Amino acid sequence: MSDSVTTIAAATGRILLVDDDPMVLSGVVELLKRDGYEVTAVTSAARAKDCLSAGQFDLVVSDLAMPGTDGMDLLRYVRERFAGLAVIMITAHGSIASAVEAVRAGAYDYLTKPILDEQVRAVVRRAVQQHQLLSENTQLHLALKKYCSFDDIVSQDARISKVFELVDAVADTPTTVLITGESGTGKSLISRTIHNRSVRRDRPFVEVPCGALPDTLLESELFGHTRGAFTGALADKEGKFAAADGGTIFLDEVATASPRLQVKLLRVLQDRQFEPVGSNETRQVDVRVLLATNHDLWAEVQAGRFRDDLYYRINVVNIDLPPLRERIGDIPLLAEYFLLKYAGGAAKAVRGFTAAAMELMQRYHWPGNVRELANCVERAVVLSRQGQIGPDDLPPAVLDCKSGPRKLAPVETTGSTLAESLAGSEKQIIQAALAANRHNRKATAEALGINRTTLYKKMKRYHLMR
Numbered sequence: 001m002s003d004s005v006t007t008i009a010a011a012t013g014r015i016l017l018v019d020d021d022p023m024v025l026s027g028v029v030e031l032l033k034r035d036g037y038e039v040t041a042v043t044s045a046a047r048a049k050d051c052l053s054a055g056q057f058d059l060v061v062s063d064l065a066m067p068g069t070d071g072m073d074l075l076r077y078v079r080e081r082f083a084g085l086a087v088i089m090i091t092a093h094g095s096i097a098s099a100v101e102a103v104r105a106g107a108y109d110y111l112t113k114p115i116l117d118e119q120v121r122a123v124v125r126r127a128v129q130q131h132q133l134l135s136e137n138t139q140l141h142l143a144l145k146k147y148c149s150f151d152d153i154v155s156q157d158a159r160i161s162k163v164f165e166l167v168d169a170v171a172d173t174p175t176t177v178l179i180t181g182e183s184g185t186g187k188s189l190i191s192r193t194i195h196n197r198s199v200r201r202d203r204p205f206v207e208v209p210c211g212a213l214p215d216t217l218l219e220s221e222l223f224g225h226t227r228g229a230f231t232g233a234l235a236d237k238e239g240k241f242a243a244a245d246g247g248t249i250f251l252d253e254v255a256t257a258s259p260r261l262q263v264k265l266l267r268v269l270q271d272r273q274f275e276p277v278g279s280n281e282t283r284q285v286d287v288r289v290l291l292a293t294n295h296d297l298w299a300e301v302q303a304g305r306f307r308d309d310l311y312y313r314i315n316v317v318n319i320d321l322p323p324l325r326e327r328i329g330d331i332p333l334l335a336e337y338f339l340l341k342y343a344g345g346a347a348k349a350v351r352g353f354t355a356a357a358m359e360l361m362q363r364y365h366w367p368g369n370v371r372e373l374a375n376c377v378e379r380a381v382v383l384s385r386q387g388q389i390g391p392d393d394l395p396p397a398v399l400d401c402k403s404g405p406r407k408l409a410p411v412e413t414t415g416s417t418l419a420e421s422l423a424g425s426e427k428q429i430i431q432a433a434l435a436a437n438r439h440n441r442k443a444t445a446e447a448l449g450i451n452r453t454t455l456y457k458k459m460k461r462y463h464l465m466r
Contacts, residue, residue, distance in 0.1 A: 012036045013128035018048045018062040045069035058131045064091040079106045086127040129349050154337045157327045170317050171197035178314050179292040181321030184369030187292040195248040203247030206240050211253030220277050229278025241285050248288040255295035266310045324366040329435040331362050338377035354390045364398045427462040
């Protein structure tokens, strides 16, 4: 065979095949053709380098021993210039040691002559899938990068953008911040982001789940105690406020604090002073205080369960996180982000979600918010047996919403004119339809019963353009 190029069209992956033996070359080409690969076949490493420079491939399959530039030289060339591109070496039985050396140098695997069809199919399939998954993950990382400006917070919602702006504004100040929102909306994540963006980032960050401890233990946990202060206090103990000295303390579920504890919290917020349980010694600390609750604190004040002076002291800056059901457009972004995270950890080749699965996920109301979505995706990755996550991989609660209509978030009308309220409703409906149709304008326009020109104009008006 002359050093020519033979290309066979298909759609499952592009393979560059290199071998100076025409019989081996034609046999492997025919085999890979039947499996649906696009194969470019050449008879020298020099020609292979030209092909690599001119096009994109998912896999290189090369003979190890060739005249002139051999397979090892080609392997080194690929490793230096095309990181992530898998290479499979072909070798004779007597050269297995060289093939093992090639694997140590970065080859994905090796095949021995005479080549067995099933062996070729299995090794090539695994190598192509791995390369395609790595490529897709890299592209997804790049696509998500513009949304992941705040640690692990992924969003394209305008309200979350305002949260980002508020976090940036308060991060480098000593101001007390109250973070509100339903369980699972990311209050703890926001608190860590504030700390990580502050001048205290290299100092301790201490998180205390106030609702997880009874009142007597919580006071000791926060302020420490002396030996003998109560039954079981066998030694002095340093509290969380002392441990956070110089850094940040995050008090989650602060609405559960008892009236007695609220008094001590008010004092430490005002003066940064406290006494450990069982001690008369006053401790002074330099600590930034962040708090969170999923309760309506003002309603708790009116009901007499929360001190109004403490409420005003902690509600200096309020960051309110919207629930996931009001951020339908974020569900595909978050789902892909968690898929990338959990598929990598589980070493599974799962590529995205089927349209039916994504539609179900956008219909579901997510009472557990982002945390529930993360758990849903992790479960789906573990259970998935296909290349994509489908409806059967989703939890029963998500599947149960299959026939139910999607509930749109209520539109705020207080202080708005009728025209403003109608515009808000229209924007919300268009946003939900775009998300349901994965931002396909033709499908969205058909679903809404309008033409694409009208949809385009409304998207521009409401700033929904990507």
